[in-house]
Amino acid sequence: AAGADGTGTDSSAAPTETAPELTGELTIFAAASLGAAFDELAAEFETLHPEVDVLPISYDGSSVLATQLIEGAHADVFASADEKNMTKVVDADLVTDSPVDFATNVLEIAVAPENPLGIDSLDDLADGATTSAGQPAIVVLCAPEVPCGAAARTLITNDGIMVTPASEEQNVSAVLTKVRTGEADAGLVYVTDIEGASGDVDGIEIDGAEAATNVYPIVSLAGSSNASASAAFVDFVASDAGQRVLASFGFGAP
Amino acid sequence: MIADSSPGALSAEFTTVVGEFTLEVAVRVESGELLAVLGPNGSGKSTLLSTIAGLRAPNSGFVTIGEQQLTHRDPAVSGRGIQVPLERRRVAMLGQQPLLFPHLSVVENVAFGPRSQGVTAHAARTAAMGWLERVELADLAGRRPTELSGGQQQRVAIARALAADPVLLLLDEPFAALDVQNAQSMRRLIADRPWGTRIPMVLVTHDPLDAIVLADRAAILHDGRIVQHGTPGEVFGHPATRFVAALAGVNLVTGLGTIDGSVMAEGPRGDRLLLRGNGGGLLAGNAASAVFGPGSVRVAPAGGERIAAVDTLDPNRWVGTIAQLEPTPGGVRIVTNEHPDVAVDVPSATAVTLDLAAGSHLAFEVPASDVSVRSIPAVLP
Amino acid sequence: MIADSSPGALSAEFTTVVGEFTLEVAVRVESGELLAVLGPNGSGKSTLLSTIAGLRAPNSGFVTIGEQQLTHRDPAVSGRGIQVPLERRRVAMLGQQPLLFPHLSVVENVAFGPRSQGVTAHAARTAAMGWLERVELADLAGRRPTELSGGQQQRVAIARALAADPVLLLLDEPFAALDVQNAQSMRRLIADRPWGTRIPMVLVTHDPLDAIVLADRAAILHDGRIVQHGTPGEVFGHPATRFVAALAGVNLVTGLGTIDGSVMAEGPRGDRLLLRGNGGGLLAGNAASAVFGPGSVRVAPAGGERIAAVDTLDPNRWVGTIAQLEPTPGGVRIVTNEHPDVAVDVPSATAVTLDLAAGSHLAFEVPASDVSVRSIPAVLP
Amino acid sequence: MTTVSPRETHRGPASGPAAVRFPLWLYLPAGIAVAVLVLPLAALLLRLDWAQVPAAITSPAAIQALTLSLVTAALATATCVLLGVPLALVIARSSRGVAAILRTLATLPLVLPPLVGGIALLALLGRSGLVGGALSLAGIRIPFTTTAVVIAQTFVALPFLVIAVEGSLRSVGTRYETVSAGLGAGRFTTFRRVTLPLVAPGLLAGTVLCFARALGEFGATALFAGNAAGTTRTMPLAIYTAFNGAGVSEDIAIALSLMLILVAVGVLLLMRSWREDAPR
Amino acid sequence: MTTVSPRETHRGPASGPAAVRFPLWLYLPAGIAVAVLVLPLAALLLRLDWAQVPAAITSPAAIQALTLSLVTAALATATCVLLGVPLALVIARSSRGVAAILRTLATLPLVLPPLVGGIALLALLGRSGLVGGALSLAGIRIPFTTTAVVIAQTFVALPFLVIAVEGSLRSVGTRYETVSAGLGAGRFTTFRRVTLPLVAPGLLAGTVLCFARALGEFGATALFAGNAAGTTRTMPLAIYTAFNGAGVSEDIAIALSLMLILVAVGVLLLMRSWREDAPR
Numbered sequence A: 001a002a003g004a005d006g007t008g009t010d011s012s013a014a015p016t017e018t019a020p021e022l023t024g025e026l027t028i029f030a031a032a033s034l035g036a037a038f039d040e041l042a043a044e045f046e047t048l049h050p051e052v053d054v055l056p057i058s059y060d061g062s063s064v065l066a067t068q069l070i071e072g073a074h075a076d077v078f079a080s081a082d083e084k085n086m087t088k089v090v091d092a093d094l095v096t097d098s099p100v101d102f103a104t105n106v107l108e109i110a111v112a113p114e115n116p117l118g119i120d121s122l123d124d125l126a127d128g129a130t131t132s133a134g135q136p137a138i139v140v141l142c143a144p145e146v147p148c149g150a151a152a153r154t155l156i157t158n159d160g161i162m163v164t165p166a167s168e169e170q171n172v173s174a175v176l177t178k179v180r181t182g183e184a185d186a187g188l189v190y191v192t193d194i195e196g197a198s199g200d201v202d203g204i205e206i207d208g209a210e211a212a213t214n215v216y217p218i219v220s221l222a223g224s225s226n227a228s229a230s231a232a233f234v235d236f237v238a239s240d241a242g243q244r245v246l247a248s249f250g251f252g253a254p
Numbered sequence B, C: 001m002i003a004d005s006s007p008g009a010l011s012a013e014f015t016t017v018v019g020e021f022t023l024e025v026a027v028r029v030e031s032g033e034l035l036a037v038l039g040p041n042g043s044g045k046s047t048l049l050s051t052i053a054g055l056r057a058p059n060s061g062f063v064t065i066g067e068q069q070l071t072h073r074d075p076a077v078s079g080r081g082i083q084v085p086l087e088r089r090r091v092a093m094l095g096q097q098p099l100l101f102p103h104l105s106v107v108e109n110v111a112f113g114p115r116s117q118g119v120t121a122h123a124a125r126t127a128a129m130g131w132l133e134r135v136e137l138a139d140l141a142g143r144r145p146t147e148l149s150g151g152q153q154q155r156v157a158i159a160r161a162l163a164a165d166p167v168l169l170l171l172d173e174p175f176a177a178l179d180v181q182n183a184q185s186m187r188r189l190i191a192d193r194p195w196g197t198r199i200p201m202v203l204v205t206h207d208p209l210d211a212i213v214l215a216d217r218a219a220i221l222h223d224g225r226i227v228q229h230g231t232p233g234e235v236f237g238h239p240a241t242r243f244v245a246a247l248a249g250v251n252l253v254t255g256l257g258t259i260d261g262s263v264m265a266e267g268p269r270g271d272r273l274l275l276r277g278n279g280g281g282l283l284a285g286n287a288a289s290a291v292f293g294p295g296s297v298r299v300a301p302a303g304g305e306r307i308a309a310v311d312t313l314d315p316n317r318w319v320g321t322i323a324q325l326e327p328t329p330g331g332v333r334i335v336t337n338e339h340p341d342v343a344v345d346v347p348s349a350t351a352v353t354l355d356l357a358a359g360s361h362l363a364f365e366v367p368a369s370d371v372s373v374r375s376i377p378a379v380l381p
Numbered sequence D, E: 001m002t003t004v005s006p007r008e009t010h011r012g013p014a015s016g017p018a019a020v021r022f023p024l025w026l027y028l029p030a031g032i033a034v035a036v037l038v039l040p041l042a043a044l045l046l047r048l049d050w051a052q053v054p055a056a057i058t059s060p061a062a063i064q065a066l067t068l069s070l071v072t073a074a075l076a077t078a079t080c081v082l083l084g085v086p087l088a089l090v091i092a093r094s095s096r097g098v099a100a101i102l103r104t105l106a107t108l109p110l111v112l113p114p115l116v117g118g119i120a121l122l123a124l125l126g127r128s129g130l131v132g133g134a135l136s137l138a139g140i141r142i143p144f145t146t147t148a149v150v151i152a153q154t155f156v157a158l159p160f161l162v163i164a165v166e167g168s169l170r171s172v173g174t175r176y177e178t179v180s181a182g183l184g185a186g187r188f189t190t191f192r193r194v195t196l197p198l199v200a201p202g203l204l205a206g207t208v209l210c211f212a213r214a215l216g217e218f219g220a221t222a223l224f225a226g227n228a229a230g231t232t233r234t235m236p237l238a239i240y241t242a243f244n245g246a247g248v249s250e251d252i253a254i255a256l257s258l259m260l261i262l263v264a265v266g267v268l269l270l271m272r273s274w275r276e277d278a279p280r
Ligand SMILES: Nc1ncnc2c1ncn2[C@@H]1O[C@H](COP(=O)(O)OP(=O)(O)OP(=O)(O)O)[C@@H](O)[C@H]1O
Pocket: B018, B019, B020, B021, B039, B040, B041, B042, B043, B044, B045, B046, B047, B048
């Protein structure tokens, strides 16, 4: 199979746009927050290249995926939710090309549907502040060590306030769960997470959120047995078609 | 709450069904009296004690101590009757296994009852030491149960039972698991009754000698019913049935009374046996029985003088050839072809001297003073 | 591999140290011979068997069966010598507990040995059924061990041991945990030796009667050493020491020889006892001993005729007052104030007739035929 | 001395052996314990949007994950039995000191956060790992395969089997083994026909615990084996994926959990004879 | 009949009781079992950048997390003992059917992926949860508190205690309790002075397992209790945070794991008398 793919790759070097010769399987590792978007991207990619079979995508925390790749996990494409973990993979000599930034994400304040406490800015979450409902909001953030936590600190610092979270969660989903279950009144999560929560939470935009924009890099991996397809997928994600899909899930352009 | 120093007599009358087995008994034991219960395996002895102790509820009947009802159950009444819980019964029960608490020292074991009943630690310990002295184990007070011999453990168990100040003492084969020496010292303890004579006692045993030496009365249990009952002397001196005779380890020879007040019996081969002894009221030609112990018989080599037993109707003497030799804890038991129902025990030294072997021809003699004869009532089980 | 039908005699000579206890013995048992080993608790009987069986390695010495060395250890040589592993020894050992495999049926238990030795399932089962028939338990073949009585379990255990075709049979108190009836049937089984007479056997027992009835030779172990050894008749008929006498359950009376060939002994209060009997070689004025069984003594009420024992030097007759009464498995044992070393056993029926009690005054008589007398060598333990 | 007055008596049980009764108020903490174990699950079920359940648990992905879970947990349990019984035997027959050390080693994976267990397994068997390096030169890759799932489950479940079987071995003792050897049975025959049957109850208990733990294993698997549908995505990973995935509701995760629990209960009840032999 | 030829003999042991030996080749799987348990940890240690260790394990954050872990695990273990012993007693003294059901319930948290356990606890005790709703009206908030950590640890560790103690209770039986009642001891006295001391070995074993599990608990805690330094960030959460952290290397996570393991080994060896009473 590898030999067949190899010949396929060689002969497909010249023709461009449609590349109907792409064949084989494609294994993708993607950050958990990319879940729904990448499922759709994969489906569209398969429509474009019917001979390519995109295997079910492995979603997990970027650090878990990076560790797995370094330990020899086989994948053709790696899409990280942060640059840090991408750097780890690059430093481990696992890539051929440089990573490509393909999406951005900004934080919003997740609140219960209809925003019962009337939270409308970061200031409402500050220590000592009371919400319009008359009580202080319970706030959860990501831990500062993880990307969403680092971004949240940046925005809070920029705003010149102090926020003492009730908990520093390990990942965005945990923050989202706390808000969704009503444990917390507010949490800082990515706008895409709020899009994906299908109405279980509402999002409040944050002024100056762009200051802590999270950038998603994607790369085609060196160990790929299907280099042409993986390169094509990376290109597809960065293409207009790809960007439209990503935008529909709330991601911003790089 | 009634508080007196003599809780009163045990009175129990009940039916207990266990699986396919039915126990139906009535017993009464006075304060200070010891009733020995004997019977074969599975006759219901342990079931009797468990029901009295409250470990098992009867299907109907009652158990009372003095005025106090411990169990009452009337199947006609739909309610469940009275069943005083174990911890309120104050019935001491001692089985084959001492079941000393392994995590407590000897004195802590004995003090357990008083402590549980609210006596102060110091007073309980003092009382426990008193009981240990009475069972002659005060010097082992600090040991763990595993550091005692089986006999010592059983003595501690009885001290523990008594220290709890019971209203009734139930002993289920307390000697069975002990070696001869330890069983001996337990028997002496029960005979001495260091707990005084305030409470009724029931002793289950396989050994009729326990009944003879320790008990005031004996009851024989067979298949869930009491088949004989009386003083140990009555029961074992004149067993009413072959079963009790076998239990008592005596020979029961049944035959016909003769004119001179002897009992004439016949072996399976027609060899006759004429027995004379204490007792009487025999009627010539009527059914009569003679009872004597296998150990009361003297044995001598019959030598060459082989005489047909039928011809020499010497009372209390007979000859026979050994059919079977069985070691017994106290000697060798001889069974002859002529009278297979009559066992003869000889002590080991004699056995060695006589050089016994199957087929040996021997002469036997039993002194009239060791034989008890009586007429047999018309109907017997 | 040597394969013959008679593996040969057991020969063992070794020293085994267990903690502070040292066992130092030499024994030889021929094929088909049964050696009884007796001794008090802790004398090393179980240690002896364990060392022979290979459960314990001796500190020095050897164990051989016929030509075959099972254990050899010379402490002077630094190597560890020979210790054939258990599974290659083919030594059958049976203890107090039958230890039947609880997950196997009776016949599977018995077939276990043959199966383990590579016999086909069918052949092993057939052999097992044969053994079960020999121990009269073929009808229980399909039961689980828990469904048998203790005695039946022990019989199955012996069938299992024998079915494994052992070269040596070791029995460590196989009767101790059995009730009288079951012990009896086990004794009969060993007496019958359904396994033939091919292998040497060692039987540890507390009961000298087992030795008398079952054994060809008896050895008395005391404190890790064999103190007496011979045929059971020699050992128990003429115990060399008071210890063996007590073990044999006989009275050993030591005193001085008289001119007429009797032994004259004196009680602690000065009451004399004159004993005449079998044996002889007594020298007047020299140390001599008489041996007789407590059960050989006849007892009668002494009535009013209280005669000072010193005055009536009738041989083999004396009077005494009861100091102590002890129930024994075979009767009641009387100890008198006058001769506390002489025990007298009376059967239960007699005890009831005589109405025995402490303080009763009794007359005793022992037939000369039941007494064995001999002179005492100068030095004795 | 006191006797019992009628007012202190109580309505007794029906005829039959009187059960020993423990202090009745112990039913209170016992009830709380049951509540602690059961109420969270009950709350979960109450919160569940049942409309989503049928679709969630009949989806091919869910069935694939469940099948993978059952297969890998069964394989891991088998591995644990094959490896753990011998280890339990060695511990049970060792001297005190050795036994204490081995027993502590056997308890360690319990303490380890599963994630660290995953890192440790990668450190051993990963591409740059202690053993994994050599293996990968030989063309063998363990991480991110179904084998890796089984290894991760074995690692976390093995302690349960070892501890249960060791306890059982100790209480059985060596007496029957001695008898067996005396009857001429070789060591393996003794092991197979005597030791194993005698520890069967403990072995069964250990197997049940082991299987339950393997079925629930998540952390070490996620890192060491990855999360590839059909190969390494076991039920707990599917639940995690459903829970973490953007755009899907928690309900699917809960529905899958429910499915896992029901299967586990089924398996546990199938092994229900467990301990029934023991005295009450 | 066969006897043993000299060539079959072997060098025996020194004098003393001959140990029953199991098939020697069982050392092979036993060795593999030890390898499965130990090698991953060894690989982890080998990979560790030891230069980072001192700083990592002496950092105030690490010590705070460790202290919190030890305190919460101890509290959870105490809670498990208080609740689990009565439940074990109820199971051990129940009829077969009831016992089988209760035992299955007690095994469930083992099967549950910890994440789902966390969701379940939120569903029960969260602000909008079954019980939590009422509690929050009363001003009581459980999530994000140290109490929540203890509850999560109790939930996952309780099965261990219940199963170990129940087994022990069954093997002790009720004979001694009957004796105690016969001596006039009330139910509580019997429980305290007879039942508890007799099951002490099983209780100790269960406590050890329970403590180990509580110490290693991560998933349910992370979700239910959150991750706030000093309040709910236990060692496993600190390790996870370190591992996920941007800008820090995996080494810190491993160093913290090492610290946790060492403490656990210390505690387990302190409880070393565990099972020493049992026969070999
Ligand atoms: N749990 C049970 N189920 C059914 N039958 C039982 C049960 N326990 C005892 N039995 C039956 O009850 C009868 C009486 O038993 P019990 O233990 O009272 O006899 P025992 O006289 O004490 O015998 P032993 O001399 O053997 O101690 C026996 O026939 C026995 O088979």
